[in-house]
Amino acid sequence: MSNTRITLAGIGCGARTRTYMKLAMERPDRFQITAAADIVPVRAEQVRDYAPENERAGVRLFSSAAELLAQPKMADVAIIGTQDDYHFEPCKKALELGYDVLLEKPIAKTLREALELRDLAAKLGRRVAICHVLRYTPFYNAIRNVIQSGELGEIITFNANEGVGAWHFGHSFVRGHWGSSIASTPMIVAKCCHDMDILYWLMGRKCENVASFGELSFFRKETLREPRPVRCVDWTTPVGEDPWDARKYISDESCRRWLRMVMDGAETATEEEITEWLRTSKWGRDAFQCEDNDQPDHQVAIMRFMGGLTGTFTMTAFEEGRHIEIYGTKAKLRAGAFYKDNGPGEITVTEHFSKTIRKVEVEEPDGGYAGHGGGDWGLVDSLYDDMRTVPDADAMTTSIAASAHSHVIAFAIEHARRTGEVIDLAEFERKVLSGELNY
Numbered sequence: 001m002s003n004t005r006i007t008l009a010g011i012g013c014g015a016r017t018r019t020y021m022k023l024a025m026e027r028p029d030r031f032q033i034t035a036a037a038d039i040v041p042v043r044a045e046q047v048r049d050y051a052p053e054n055e056r057a058g059v060r061l062f063s064s065a066a067e068l069l070a071q072p073k074m075a076d077v078a079i080i081g082t083q084d085d086y087h088f089e090p091c092k093k094a095l096e097l098g099y100d101v102l103l104e105k106p107i108a109k110t111l112r113e114a115l116e117l118r119d120l121a122a123k124l125g126r127r128v129a130i131c132h133v134l135r136y137t138p139f140y141n142a143i144r145n146v147i148q149s150g151e152l153g154e155i156i157t158f159n160a161n162e163g164v165g166a167w168h169f170g171h172s173f174v175r176g177h178w179g180s181s182i183a184s185t186p187m188i189v190a191k192c193c194h195d196m197d198i199l200y201w202l203m204g205r206k207c208e209n210v211a212s213f214g215e216l217s218f219f220r221k222e223t224l225r226e227p228r229p230v231r232c233v234d235w236t237t238p239v240g241e242d243p244w245d246a247r248k249y250i251s252d253e254s255c256r257r258w259l260r261m262v263m264d265g266a267e268t269a270t271e272e273e274i275t276e277w278l279r280t281s282k283w284g285r286d287a288f289q290c291e292d293n294d295q296p297d298h299q300v301a302i303m304r305f306m307g308g309l310t311g312t313f314t315m316t317a318f319e320e321g322r323h324i325e326i327y328g329t330k331a332k333l334r335a336g337a338f339y340k341d342n343g344p345g346e347i348t349v350t351e352h353f354s355k356t357i358r359k360v361e362v363e364e365p366d367g368g369y370a371g372h373g374g375g376d377w378g379l380v381d382s383l384y385d386d387m388r389t390v391p392d393a394d395a396m397t398t399s400i401a402a403s404a405h406s407h408v409i410a411f412a413i414e415h416a417r418r419t420g421e422v423i424d425l426a427e428f429e430r431k432v433l434s435g436e437l438n439y
Helices: 017-024 040-048 053-058 063-068 088-097 113-123 137-149 166-177 192-205 255-258 269-279 337-342 373-388 398-419 425-434
Strands: 006-011 031-037 060-062 077-080 101-104 128-130 154-166 205-213 299-304 310-316 320-328 331-336 347-351 357-359
Touching: 006 017, 006 063, 006 373, 017 031, 017 040, 017 077, 017 373, 031 040, 031 053, 031 063, 040 060, 060 063, 077 088, 077 357, 088 101, 088 113, 101 205, 113 128, 113 398, 113 425, 128 373, 128 398, 137 192, 137 320, 137 331, 137 347, 154 166, 154 192, 166 255, 192 398, 205 398, 205 425, 299 398, 320 337, 331 337, 398 425
Parallel strands: 006 031, 006 077, 031 060, 077 101, 101 128, 154 310
Antiparallel strands: 154 320, 205 299, 299 310, 320 331, 331 347, 347 357
């Protein structure tokens, strides 16, 4: 690795890679963009244009990950932000070429591939950081500081909740890239490996057993009272009668922000241009007639960690924001979007016997809260030290070694949901590695 700036190559220049590259260029003293690859040329060009004007001519552009990785190593770190089902091959090739890697979550489409990448990184002595941005947020760091201070006493149990948001769920997990668990990864992996990682990190111990229930209850044809066209943009009914009408990408700014992540040029597109795009794209479909979607819109997991600590986790499309309650022998902690909106504070600690309530201050990150509560900025800000000064790969904030366990948890929860069994994680990982289980 070079002695001054860290050079970066973007592989798959969708919304996540562009976000990280743009933030990296706020620190041109630390980072330099040298290459970008995407099957949509304008996305790679956007990454190039984040570079200082006098360096853009030196950024090499490629039409695919394979084309970039067919060249000799051209950067210190490869940022891999391809779709979930295409993480394994480019990451494996990048490691073999000598790149260190910043890899978007999940690590791979299957657990077996994720574990193979973990072991390959260790074998080759490469550094692989996973984009678990929640670990970098002031919010979760404040919670972790409370736990580690001993103020709660011994942690006994917790309840955690991720409200995906109804429109976000329909956009990403019904109409979008992650609507099919076969084409991407199961919901508990695709969306909630963030949560599995943050719970593992907060509790400071490995998970041993899981059970789970969940299903697709709402976003199905059976929910419809009357038949209607699959293409929402062809409807003759007024916009607003159906809250999941795809035309809300045009009329509702909170919905349109999701469109910007999948439609190139959405920021400046006219209503007519968006309407035409919706007529042929999968985001213009009726959310109740997407026959390829199979992701559960609600799921609950019961978890047992080392030492007998237990907890529950709920994923639902019908809530928005993350909440967590942690119960210790001395006090309880309540935190998250619900408590921020309804008081008495975003994070509070209540002592059991005195009933004293302490509000925990959450510092504003240097880069502001934009992007996963400051996590996007925190990840990029830490990338330099993780790749340059941290003594070994396993000591990085979000190393692949640590992230692999959160993936074991998530895939085991999906196996528990499918089978109705209580899953022993050590045995589950062994069976996946041996080929006895196909995950």
